[in-house]
Amino acid sequence: DVKVTQSSRYLVKRTGEKVFLECVQDMDHENMFWYRQDPGLGLRLIYFSYDVKMKEKGDIPEGYSVSREKKERFSLILESASTNQTSMYLCASSRREYTEAFFGQGTRLTVV
Amino acid sequence: GIQVEQSPPDLILQEGANSTLRCNFSDSVNNLQWFHQNPWGQLINLFYIPSGTKQNGRLSATTVATERYSLLYISSSQTTDSGVYFCAVDGGSQGNLIFGKGTKLSVKP
Numbered sequence: 001d002v003k004v005t006q007s008s009r010y011l012v013k014r015t016g017e018k019v020f021l022e023c024v025q026d027m028d029h030e031n032m033f034w035y036r037q038d039p040g041l042g043l044r045l046i047y048f049s050y051d052v053k054m055k056e057k058g059d060i061p062e063g064y065s066v067s068r069e070k071k072e073r074f075s076l077i078l079e080s081a082s083t084n085q086t087s088m089y090l091c092a093s094s095r096r097e098y099t100e101a102f103f104g105q106g107t108r109l110t111v112v
Numbered sequence: 113g114i115q116v117e118q119s120p121p122d123l124i125l126q127e128g129a130n131s132t133l134r135c136n137f138s139d140s141v142n143n144l145q146w147f148h149q150n151p152w153g154q155l156i157n158l159f160y161i162p163s164g165t166k167q168n169g170r171l172s173a174t175t176v177a178t179e180r181y182s183l184l185y186i187s188s189s190q191t192t193d194s195g196v197y198f199c200a201v202d203g204g205s206q207g208n209l210i211f212g213k214g215t216k217l218s219v220k221p
Contacts, residue, residue, distance in 0.1 A: 009152075033207075033208055033209075037153075042211050042212070043198070045203070045208050045209075048208050058208065090153075090155065092155075092209075094207050096207060097143075097202065098143045098162070099143070099207065100143075100145065100157065101143075101145065101200075101207065101209055103147075103154065103157075104154070105152065105153070105154045106152070106153040106154055108153065
Protein backbone atom coordinates (compact mmCIF):
# COMPACT_ATOMS: atom_id res chain seq x y z
CA ASP A 1 0.00 0.00 0.00
CA VAL A 2 1.17 3.49 -0.81
CA LYS A 3 1.78 5.64 2.19
CA VAL A 4 2.22 9.36 2.83
CA THR A 5 2.63 10.18 6.49
CA GLN A 6 2.38 13.60 8.09
CA SER A 7 4.06 14.03 11.44
CA SER A 8 1.07 15.42 13.34
CA ARG A 9 -2.69 15.27 12.93
CA TYR A 10 -3.34 18.23 15.23
CA LEU A 11 -0.98 21.04 16.21
CA VAL A 12 -1.42 24.18 18.30
CA LYS A 13 1.28 26.84 18.11
CA ARG A 14 1.71 30.40 19.35
CA THR A 15 2.01 33.46 17.15
CA GLY A 16 5.62 34.10 16.19
CA GLU A 17 6.78 30.51 16.69
CA LYS A 18 8.75 28.70 14.01
CA VAL A 19 6.70 25.68 12.95
CA PHE A 20 7.81 22.57 11.08
CA LEU A 21 5.36 20.27 9.33
CA GLU A 22 6.92 17.04 8.19
CA CYS A 23 5.84 14.70 5.43
CA VAL A 24 7.34 11.33 4.53
CA GLN A 25 6.46 9.06 1.61
CA ASP A 26 7.56 5.48 1.13
CA MET A 27 6.87 5.14 -2.59
CA ASP A 28 10.13 6.55 -4.02
CA HIS A 29 8.14 9.36 -5.64
CA GLU A 30 9.94 12.24 -7.31
CA ASN A 31 7.22 14.87 -6.75
CA MET A 32 6.02 16.15 -3.40
CA PHE A 33 3.51 18.90 -2.65
CA TRP A 34 2.13 21.00 0.18
CA TYR A 35 -1.44 22.32 0.02
CA ARG A 36 -3.58 24.18 2.48
CA GLN A 37 -7.34 23.86 2.69
CA ASP A 38 -9.62 26.61 3.95
CA PRO A 39 -13.43 26.85 3.99
CA GLY A 40 -14.67 28.69 0.94
CA LEU A 41 -11.22 28.78 -0.66
CA GLY A 42 -10.70 25.10 -1.33
CA LEU A 43 -7.27 23.51 -1.69
CA ARG A 44 -4.42 25.76 -2.73
CA LEU A 45 -0.85 24.83 -3.57
CA ILE A 46 1.84 26.34 -1.33
CA TYR A 47 5.06 24.74 -2.63
CA PHE A 48 6.12 21.68 -4.52
CA SER A 49 9.34 19.81 -5.19
CA TYR A 50 10.19 17.62 -8.17
CA ASP A 51 13.57 16.41 -6.92
CA VAL A 52 15.84 16.49 -3.91
CA LYS A 53 16.87 20.07 -3.05
CA MET A 54 14.56 21.42 -5.78
CA LYS A 55 11.52 23.53 -4.95
CA GLU A 56 8.98 25.61 -6.77
CA LYS A 57 6.52 28.17 -5.44
CA GLY A 58 2.88 27.41 -5.75
CA ASP A 59 -0.03 29.82 -5.61
CA ILE A 60 0.39 31.02 -2.00
CA PRO A 61 4.03 30.71 -0.88
CA GLU A 62 4.14 33.88 1.23
CA GLY A 63 5.02 33.17 4.84
CA TYR A 64 6.22 29.64 4.09
CA SER A 65 9.42 27.90 3.10
CA VAL A 66 10.22 24.26 2.37
CA SER A 67 13.08 21.83 2.62
CA ARG A 68 13.77 18.62 0.75
CA GLU A 69 17.09 17.13 1.78
CA LYS A 70 16.07 13.53 1.13
CA LYS A 71 13.82 12.12 -1.55
CA GLU A 72 11.28 10.71 0.89
CA ARG A 73 10.88 13.76 3.13
CA PHE A 74 9.38 17.18 2.40
CA SER A 75 9.11 19.74 5.18
CA LEU A 76 6.95 22.85 5.31
CA ILE A 77 8.26 25.65 7.51
CA LEU A 78 6.32 28.56 8.91
CA GLU A 79 9.10 30.99 9.77
CA SER A 80 6.96 33.07 12.14
CA ALA A 81 3.50 31.62 12.58
CA SER A 82 0.55 33.98 12.33
CA THR A 83 -3.14 33.46 13.06
CA ASN A 84 -4.00 33.63 9.36
CA GLN A 85 -1.97 30.45 8.88
CA THR A 86 -4.49 28.51 10.94
CA SER A 87 -5.59 25.90 8.43
CA MET A 88 -5.62 22.28 7.32
CA TYR A 89 -2.31 21.34 5.67
CA LEU A 90 -2.13 18.43 3.25
CA CYS A 91 0.98 16.81 1.83
CA ALA A 92 0.97 14.75 -1.37
CA SER A 93 3.37 12.85 -3.56
CA SER A 94 3.39 11.47 -7.09
CA ARG A 95 5.89 9.66 -9.27
CA ARG A 96 6.15 12.21 -12.06
CA GLU A 97 3.88 14.61 -13.86
CA TYR A 98 0.49 13.30 -14.94
CA THR A 99 0.58 10.34 -12.58
CA GLU A 100 -1.64 9.56 -9.64
CA ALA A 101 -1.09 11.64 -6.52
CA PHE A 102 -1.50 10.33 -2.97
CA PHE A 103 -2.21 12.38 0.11
CA GLY A 104 -1.27 12.19 3.75
CA GLN A 105 -3.83 12.31 6.55
CA GLY A 106 -3.56 16.09 6.97
CA THR A 107 -2.43 18.35 9.80
CA ARG A 108 -4.89 20.74 11.43
CA LEU A 109 -2.77 23.66 12.59
CA THR A 110 -4.13 26.26 14.97
CA VAL A 111 -2.06 29.38 15.64
CA VAL A 112 -3.13 31.26 18.78
CA GLY B 113 -5.07 28.85 -15.62
CA ILE B 114 -7.37 25.89 -15.87
CA GLN B 115 -10.73 26.13 -14.11
CA VAL B 116 -12.46 23.19 -12.44
CA GLU B 117 -16.16 23.35 -11.61
CA GLN B 118 -18.07 20.72 -9.68
CA SER B 119 -21.79 20.30 -9.40
CA PRO B 120 -23.91 20.14 -7.42
CA PRO B 121 -22.21 21.85 -4.48
CA ASP B 122 -24.46 20.03 -2.01
CA LEU B 123 -26.40 16.80 -2.30
CA ILE B 124 -28.67 15.08 0.22
CA LEU B 125 -29.73 11.50 -0.41
CA GLN B 126 -31.62 8.76 1.31
CA GLU B 127 -29.67 5.59 1.89
CA GLY B 128 -29.96 3.32 -1.12
CA ALA B 129 -30.34 6.09 -3.67
CA ASN B 130 -28.05 6.63 -6.66
CA SER B 131 -26.27 9.85 -7.52
CA THR B 132 -24.13 11.47 -10.20
CA LEU B 133 -21.51 14.10 -9.48
CA ARG B 134 -20.11 16.20 -12.29
CA CYS B 135 -16.74 17.85 -12.90
CA ASN B 136 -16.20 20.29 -15.77
CA PHE B 137 -12.76 21.58 -16.69
CA SER B 138 -11.79 24.42 -18.98
CA ASP B 139 -8.82 22.97 -20.87
CA SER B 140 -7.37 19.67 -21.95
CA VAL B 141 -5.86 17.61 -19.14
CA ASN B 142 -3.43 14.73 -18.74
CA ASN B 143 -4.48 13.81 -15.22
CA LEU B 144 -7.86 13.72 -13.54
CA GLN B 145 -8.51 12.27 -10.12
CA TRP B 146 -11.56 11.87 -7.89
CA PHE B 147 -11.10 11.96 -4.12
CA HIS B 148 -13.33 11.46 -1.10
CA GLN B 149 -12.43 13.54 1.93
CA ASN B 150 -13.26 11.63 5.08
CA PRO B 151 -14.50 13.28 8.30
CA TRP B 152 -10.92 13.47 9.59
CA GLY B 153 -9.80 15.43 6.55
CA GLN B 154 -7.82 12.84 4.65
CA LEU B 155 -8.20 12.71 0.88
CA ILE B 156 -8.88 9.14 -0.19
CA ASN B 157 -8.12 8.22 -3.79
CA LEU B 158 -11.18 6.99 -5.66
CA PHE B 159 -10.15 7.09 -9.31
CA TYR B 160 -7.27 8.15 -11.49
CA ILE B 161 -9.14 8.64 -14.75
CA PRO B 162 -7.81 11.06 -17.40
CA SER B 163 -10.08 9.33 -19.91
CA GLY B 164 -12.43 6.39 -20.22
CA THR B 165 -14.51 4.55 -17.65
CA LYS B 166 -13.56 2.72 -14.47
CA GLN B 167 -15.54 0.90 -11.83
CA ASN B 168 -14.78 0.01 -8.24
CA GLY B 169 -17.63 -1.66 -6.41
CA ARG B 170 -20.56 0.73 -6.10
CA LEU B 171 -18.56 3.59 -7.54
CA SER B 172 -17.76 4.24 -11.16
CA ALA B 173 -16.34 7.17 -13.09
CA THR B 174 -16.29 8.31 -16.68
CA THR B 175 -14.14 11.03 -18.21
CA VAL B 176 -14.89 12.40 -21.66
CA ALA B 177 -11.69 14.31 -22.28
CA THR B 178 -12.75 15.72 -25.64
CA GLU B 179 -15.80 17.35 -24.02
CA ARG B 180 -13.92 18.31 -20.85
CA TYR B 181 -16.02 16.68 -18.20
CA SER B 182 -15.98 13.77 -15.81
CA LEU B 183 -18.77 12.05 -13.92
CA LEU B 184 -18.67 10.10 -10.67
CA TYR B 185 -21.52 7.65 -10.10
CA ILE B 186 -22.43 6.37 -6.66
CA SER B 187 -24.97 3.57 -6.59
CA SER B 188 -26.93 2.25 -3.60
CA SER B 189 -25.49 4.97 -1.40
CA GLN B 190 -24.62 4.28 2.24
CA THR B 191 -24.21 6.62 5.19
CA THR B 192 -20.47 5.99 5.05
CA ASP B 193 -20.42 7.62 1.60
CA SER B 194 -21.08 10.98 3.25
CA GLY B 195 -18.35 13.57 2.95
CA VAL B 196 -16.90 15.86 0.33
CA TYR B 197 -15.98 14.61 -3.13
CA PHE B 198 -13.28 16.44 -5.03
CA CYS B 199 -12.30 16.39 -8.64
CA ALA B 200 -8.73 17.50 -9.43
CA VAL B 201 -6.85 17.96 -12.70
CA ASP B 202 -3.21 18.59 -13.53
CA GLY B 203 -2.26 22.23 -13.28
CA GLY B 204 1.10 22.14 -15.03
CA SER B 205 4.03 20.09 -16.17
CA GLN B 206 5.23 19.28 -12.65
CA GLY B 207 2.16 17.37 -11.65
CA ASN B 208 0.48 19.70 -9.19
CA LEU B 209 -3.29 19.37 -9.02
CA ILE B 210 -5.98 22.00 -9.42
CA PHE B 211 -9.03 21.18 -7.31
CA GLY B 212 -12.67 21.94 -7.74
CA LYS B 213 -14.65 23.28 -4.78
CA GLY B 214 -16.10 19.86 -4.10
CA THR B 215 -19.55 18.31 -3.72
CA LYS B 216 -20.71 17.80 -0.15
CA LEU B 217 -22.73 14.60 0.01
CA SER B 218 -24.96 13.72 2.96
CA VAL B 219 -26.56 10.28 3.01
CA LYS B 220 -29.43 9.95 5.49
CA PRO B 221 -30.41 6.60 7.02
